[in-house]
Amino acid sequence: MVTVREETRKGPWTEQEDMQLVCTVRLFGERRWDFIAKVSGLNRTGKSCRLRWVNYLHPGLKRGRMTPHEERLILELHARWGNRWSRIARKLPGRTDNEIKNYWRTHMRKKAQERKRNMSPSSSSSSVTYQSIQPQTPSIMGIGEQELHGGSSCITSILKGTPADMDGYLMDQIWMEIEAPSGVNFHDGKDNSYSSPSGPLLPSPMWGYYSPEAGWKMDEIKMAPQVSYSKGIGPSY
């Protein structure tokens, strides 16, 4: 017997995959990622699905450049906590640990290069430097933990965010489509980090792709992956 075993997909996600994942997460919630991976029909590992969701598909994610406010916050929190990215991310609503980690990496590389170039201490020209906040971080270091937890004006101002901060992003469109009529709160609310702008359920357009008849049944969690997604379409986005 020759079982054609499909290999688990790796690499960049396609738009279709995103939609599949979003739908499945909407249905089953943000847990049991292995299960979600299976049920969604995605040829991905649960881990991969989770990562994609957390870093990219989660509603409420901010996209675009870090604001100066966020930059400062990251610097200060990093000075305080070190590489506890997820912890830092919790203080920056809409930002992921991955994003912050990446930001820090490039930021620090830049700083290191700068420092190499001009070893003289008098030449700290940039507006925000690591050193500048480390010794006496008055702005946030003085803030109580609770304030950091969401009460701080710093945080709230970030939360308010300027719309300009966010790029018109593909996911916005997806979420627009997904925007559900009912206000069912899908989010379990245990995490205060994200206040989802959309508390969506399944979008009608999505059901075009995902009607149970089309591919799979809810009650028997057996996937028929032959939903008519064309395989190998590689939407460039």
Next chain:
DNA sequence: AATCGCCTCAACCGCTATACC
């Protein structure tokens, strides 16, 4: 116009922590 090098960011990997049985 072509090439090179740098930067950014999405995604993977391995390990640890936590939950569940």
Next chain:
DNA sequence: CGGTATAGCGGTTGAGGCGAT
């Protein structure tokens, strides 16, 4: 209480974009 499954975290890598030469 121990074993197993699952989730989460931090480090690392690689592809693509973009500006400089």
